[in-house]
Amino acid sequence: MTRQALILIGAGGHGKVVAEAAAATGRYRVAAFADDKYEQEKVEGGILRVPVADVQRLLGRLDDVQLILAVGNNVVRRRLEARLGLSADWYATVVHPSAVISKSATIGRGTVVLAGAILNADAVVGRHAIVNTKAVVEHDCAVGDYTHVSPAAALAGGVTLEAGAQVGIGACVLPGLTVGAWSTLGAGATAIRDVPAGCTAVGVPASHIRYRNAHQDHLLQVE
Ligand SMILES: CC(C)(COP(=O)(O)OP(=O)(O)OC[C@H]1O[C@@H](n2cnc3c(N)ncnc32)[C@H](O)[C@@H]1OP(=O)(O)O)[C@@H](O)C(=O)NCCC(=O)NCCS
Structure with a gap:
């Protein structure tokens, strides 16, 4: 071949x-x-x-x-996509052969699913996302464009990751919660309530420590 x-x-x-x-x-x-x-x-x-x-x-x-x-940086991927200005069909989707992908899961263009990751039933992953090594995306999750589910992070059933959100290495999100756009859940954290857009949350249970500033907002302006 x-x-x-x-x-x-x-x-x-x-x-x-x-x-x-x-x-x-x-x-x-x-x-x-x-x-x-x-x-x-x-x-x-x-x-x-x-x-x-x-x-x-x-x-x-x-x-x-x-x-x-x-x-790996979500903002940088988004900016690179805008800089290159190529249509979606130029982008591949790479799934490591050791990843376990439900037949009912869908994965967008430009997304990578790395070794040992699991996407369960009806999970939807958008474009230019990273489902990193051994990450778990449970049933019915909606993982947005430019997101990053870091190594060994776990999203329980029905979690929504909005565009650009990152769930840090080893972090967990409880069922049905939303991690807002361009927010970060720190390494090892457990989200037990929604994480608002642009927020950094750390710890177990996760507390909100910071919000995106004007400079970071500016970096997201790609149009
Ligand atoms: C949450 C995170 C984004 C914060 O980074 P930062 O903005 O540089 O923040 P700082 O390092 O200045 O830390 C701010 C505070 O949060 C605490 N903190 C940072 N990360 C933490 C974490 N994961 N868990 C608990 N507390 C954390 C720091 O101790 C500090 O506390 P203090 O103000 O009492 O001193 C970062 O620490 C993190 O966890 N990133 C995830 C990285 C990752 O998983 N990458 C995957 C690569 S494949």
Whole structure:
């Protein structure tokens, strides 16, 4: 089987993990990493490395290619998507073969589901989301665009993660709760009530310690 070429935008730690997950599917070959840390095109470890500004040109050179925004930061993924200005069908969906995905779950374009993660019945995951290593997304959860369910985090049944929300490593959200847009539930926290939009919540049970400021709001303006 011919493997589809994949360009990963982001050559950091998360990019490496996505590259390995993509290769493990047997469906993709990582053709290039694009990252602003590269000043010019080069080949390293047998893989092309280009500045993000060169991605459009690269798309013209490669046949049958798709992309993943392989950066862990939710705001940065959203900004990269706006910067590249590509339609949704340019983006792949990568699911590590060891992930367990219910037949009734749906996963959007640009999203990665990493090793050992579980998506249970009727879970819906949006675009450019990360369901990280060993994360659990229980039945009927609605996980929005640009979200990140960190390693070993668990969303109980019917949880809503609004766009851009992050649930930190090992954190839990009790059934039916909402974690608001661009909020962060800290590592190891347990949310026992809704987390408002733009809020950082930590601890067990989680308490709200901070709200998004004007500078962070500005970073979200991509249109
Ligand atoms: C919650 C979090 C976002 C806060 O980061 P921050 O904005 O830099 O905040 P600070 O480190 O200044 O901490 C603010 C306060 O919260 C406390 N705190 C921070 N994270 C905490 C956590 N996970 N649990 C309990 N308390 C925490 C700090 O001790 C500090 O308390 P203090 O004001 O009494 O000193 C961060 O600590 C966190 O947990 N991020 C999740 C990271 C993660 O899971 N990444 C996954 C990568 S794959």
